[in-house]
Amino acid sequence: MIRARAVVITEPGGPEVLAIEEREVRDPGPGEVLVAVAAAGLNRADTLQRRGLYPAPQGVPSDVPGLELAGTVARVGPGVRLFSEGDLVMAITAGGGMCTHAVLHERELIRVPKGVPLVAAAALPEVFLTAFDALFLQAQLRLGEVALVHAVASGVGTAALQLNGVAGVTTVGTSRSSEKLERCRELGLEHPVLTRDGFEAQDVLGDFPGGVDVVLDTVGAKYLASNLAVLAPLGRVVTIGLVGGLRAELDLGRMLRKRARWFGSVLRARPLEEKAALARRFEAEIVPLFEDGRLRPVIDEVLPMESVGEAHRRMEANETFGKLVLRW
Numbered sequence: 001m002i003r004a005r006a007v008v009i010t011e012p013g014g015p016e017v018l019a020i021e022e023r024e025v026r027d028p029g030p031g032e033v034l035v036a037v038a039a040a041g042l043n044r045a046d047t048l049q050r051r052g053l054y055p056a057p058q059g060v061p062s063d064v065p066g067l068e069l070a071g072t073v074a075r076v077g078p079g080v081r082l083f084s085e086g087d088l089v090m091a092i093t094a095g096g097g098m099c100t101h102a103v104l105h106e107r108e109l110i111r112v113p114k115g116v117p118l119v120a121a122a123a124l125p126e127v128f129l130t131a132f133d134a135l136f137l138q139a140q141l142r143l144g145e146v147a148l149v150h151a152v153a154s155g156v157g158t159a160a161l162q163l164n165g166v167a168g169v170t171t172v173g174t175s176r177s178s179e180k181l182e183r184c185r186e187l188g189l190e191h192p193v194l195t196r197d198g199f200e201a202q203d204v205l206g207d208f209p210g211g212v213d214v215v216l217d218t219v220g221a222k223y224l225a226s227n228l229a230v231l232a233p234l235g236r237v238v239t240i241g242l243v244g245g246l247r248a249e250l251d252l253g254r255m256l257r258k259r260a261r262w263f264g265s266v267l268r269a270r271p272l273e274e275k276a277a278l279a280r281r282f283e284a285e286i287v288p289l290f291e292d293g294r295l296r297p298v299i300d301e302v303l304p305m306e307s308v309g310e311a312h313r314r315m316e317a318n319e320t321f322g323k324l325v326l327r328w
Helices: 044-050 125-138 155-166 178-185 221-230 252-258 272-285 287-291 305-316
Strands: 002-009 018-025 032-041 068-076 088-092 101-105 146-149 170-175 191-194 212-217 231-239 261-264 299-304 323-327
Touching: 002 305, 018 101, 018 305, 032 088, 032 125, 044 305, 068 101, 068 125, 088 125, 088 272, 125 155, 125 212, 125 231, 125 272, 146 155, 155 170, 155 178, 155 212, 170 178, 178 191, 212 221, 221 231, 221 252, 231 252, 272 287, 299 305, 305 323
Parallel strands: 146 170, 146 212, 170 191, 212 231, 231 261, 299 323
Antiparallel strands: 002 018, 032 068, 032 101, 032 323, 068 088
16 A cells, blocks of 8 residues: 545535545556556546546545546556556546546556657546547547537647647637637647627538538537537537536427437546546657647646635636646
8 A cells, every 4th residue: 555645526516615635545456557647637527526526436436536647656556567667647537636646457558659758648547539430430520520519628639639639620619708719729720719798609610611621519508409400411410518408309300301410428437448448549649649739738837736726716617728737
């Protein structure tokens, strides 16, 4: 066992319920690696878990948030072959990432791209894995297609925007902030859509009368009808967030006529085998794009872990552009 420090949700509530306490972290077992965590990225799911609205999966600490991390391999368990002590790694995790030490299966780990600082690497796994999996593995987004990315200035949004640019995909991006949309232009956004009063299909159909091929939906129920209306025949929608509600009416007739496909996706609750397959493919196909400069982490600010409450407040106030990272 190792004595570690961790961010702890002392009870459901506001950012004030977060504290840093000592915890015991077990030794790595067969095929597992102990990571000395340098930093962890903050995600919307962490704020929901703090409020008691997004419980951790079974077997994961319910009171220690953190869905992604970057650090150094401190110890390897029996049978580990992919990594050695001292290797720089990053990973998504089902929880517990905001702790000075974490035990993960070696197949979940991804090597930190050469040239990317370790703390900056904590901003990569959750958003780039989510965008890569949702757009290119599930929705099968292809060269020359058009993708609508909601909340394009978010962590997942800026990741999707960059991946689309590398893949030759045209991006339409929405945001409630004109300033954030201007900053997204620097990342390659061709078609910004301001949504201060909500999103309407005509906001996109004016420029793309045939509709868009793929929608990356981070909102949920509030945008359901407009997402379907803006979709081209044989279009695909991937819903990865529900900040706009859980339930809405769906025009099934329109969906059938368009022969549309709708995917729902989460990473957190996936079994090890699926996470491992995604990690290995990401390391092979996407990590090199960071090393040659075609992709980069988009970080709003790096804060000390002791400022985790302030980071939660900023995220919930939608003040950020890209990622918030918390370092030890």
